[in-house]
Amino acid sequence: MSEPAVPIEFTDAAARKVALLVSEEENPGLKLRVYITGGGCSGFQYGFTFDEKVNEGDFLVEKQGVSMVIDPMSLQYLMGGVVDYTEGLQGSRFVVQNPNATTTCGCGSSFSV
Numbered sequence: 001m002s003e004p005a006v007p008i009e010f011t012d013a014a015a016r017k018v019a020l021l022v023s024e025e026e027n028p029g030l031k032l033r034v035y036i037t038g039g040g041c042s043g044f045q046y047g048f049t050f051d052e053k054v055n056e057g058d059f060l061v062e063k064q065g066v067s068m069v070i071d072p073m074s075l076q077y078l079m080g081g082v083v084d085y086t087e088g089l090q091g092s093r094f095v096v097q098n099p100n101a102t103t104t105c106g107c108g109s110s111f112s113v
Contacts, residue, residue, distance in 0.1 A: 006061065007059065007075065007078075007079045007080065008059070008061065008070065008075070008078050008079065008080070008081050008082070008083065009081070009082040009083065010061045010063045010068045010083050011082060011083065011084040011085070012063070012064065013084055013085045013086070014032070014068070014083050014084050014085040014094060015063040015064040015066050015068075016064065016085070017085040017094070018031075018032045018066040018068070019064060019065060019066045021050070022050075022066060025050070027052070029052045030050045030051070030052060031050065031051055031052070031054065031060075031066070031067040031068065031069050032048060032049075032050060032066070032067070032068045032069070032083075032094070033047075033048070033049050033050065033051040033068075033069050033070070033071075034046065034047070034048055034068060034069075034070050034074065034078070034083055034094075034096070035047045035048075035049070035070065035071060035074045036073070036074040036077045036078070044077065046095075046096050048094045051069065054067075054069050055069075055071065057071065057072045058070065058071055058072070059071075059072070059075050068083060077098070077100055078096065078098060078100070079100065080099045080100065081096055081097055081098040081099060081100070082096070082097040083095075083096055084096075084097065
């Protein structure tokens with residue numbers, strides 16, 4: 001029997017980075033919270049923070065012993081997406097590959113639907 005489809009993917013690279021950051025903070029209760037806010041050059045932008053709480057209705061993904069949480073409002077814009085961690089010329093950062101975005105800005109942190 002196959003696993004049910006997860007509405008958003010949390011990559012191994014992102015989970016490894018979350019594990020490292022949680023370890024540095026010495027607080028195993030921290031979770032990566034991914035959210036959408038209004039603003040940015042394309043209308044919406046991605047946000048990332050660490051949070052100890054899982055609120056009612058939050059979507060929770062666990063991988064490699066760490067967790068990512070997304071509120072229901074943000075999840076509707078992230079369905080089918082991928083949360084990843086990249087290291088490159090533009091620096092190191094969490095990124096979202098979002099199939100729902102119709103346009104994105106050059107920095108990759110802002111989008112419209």
